[in-house]
Amino acid sequence: AQSVSQHNHHVILSEAASLELGCNYSYGGTVNLFWYVQYPGQHLQLLLKYFSGDPLVKGIKGFEAEFIKSKFSFNLRKPSVQWSDTAEYFCAVSRGNNAGNMLTFGGGTRLMVKP
Amino acid sequence: DAGVTQSPTHLIKTRGQQVTLRCSPKSGHDTVSWYQQALGQGPQFIFQYYEEEERQRGNFPDRFSGHQFPNYSSELNVNALLLGDSALYLCASSLVGRENTEAFFGQGTRLTVV
Numbered sequence: 730a731q732s733v734s735q736h737n738h739h740v741i742l743s744e745a746a747s748l749e750l751g752c753n754y755s756y757g758g759t760v761n762l763f764w765y766v767q768y769p770g771q772h773l774q775l776l777l778k779y780f781s782g783d784p785l786v787k788g789i790k791g792f793e794a795e796f797i798k799s800k801f802s803f804n805l806r807k808p809s810v811q812w813s814d815t816a817e818y819f820c821a822v823s824r825g826n827n828a829g830n831m832l833t834f835g836g837g838t839r840l841m842v843k844p
Numbered sequence: 845d846a847g848v849t850q851s852p853t854h855l856i857k858t859r860g861q862q863v864t865l866r867c868s869p870k871s872g873h874d875t876v877s878w879y880q881q882a883l884g885q886g887p888q889f890i891f892q893y894y895e896e897e898e899r900q901r902g903n904f905p906d907r908f909s910g911h912q913f914p915n916y917s918s919e920l921n922v923n924a925l926l927l928g929d930s931a932l933y934l935c936a937s938s939l940v941g942r943e944n945t946e947a948f949f950g951q952g953t954r955l956t957v958v
Binding site for chain 1: 887
């Protein structure tokens, strides 16, 4: 069975600091990769996605992620965080050509940005 | 364009009872998936419905069952509730057979079993 690991459970940063959240997955075949964000009291929202092509993908709100196939990784980055980025972040993977397939989520990283 | 809607938003049930949660997919979507998100954890896949049939299932007991209606809406039923079933239940919709389309999530139903 595939698994997704997020190495940082809690991250605390000051505004304007750079962010990198790690994500590794175990499946070796064709994968679709996602980062979702869950703001307090709100539903899961898609930050960015990778299906194929350029391994560096850009999402909303200045976030980007890099797919490194050899490392089975899909790390999320943002050069300068804002207080409004305080939320929980989830990496997720689906297999095969249908991106709507079953998603396997990591355990999440809770980010707190201090003003 | 309505997104994924779930009802109810909150629910309190007693151990041993049964519960039904409802989901309406995003307009134009034909596939509904259900996830359980326990406190402090990532969502876990329960099952997926397409064409009114269960197509994929995660590692959940038979107490968890579902249904999809001709209008693509879906229900999640949980029988013989346990305290450990307390969680946020998320519904996600997608469009099968279309590459490069992602799942959209509803706000979830918070189930508390006492």
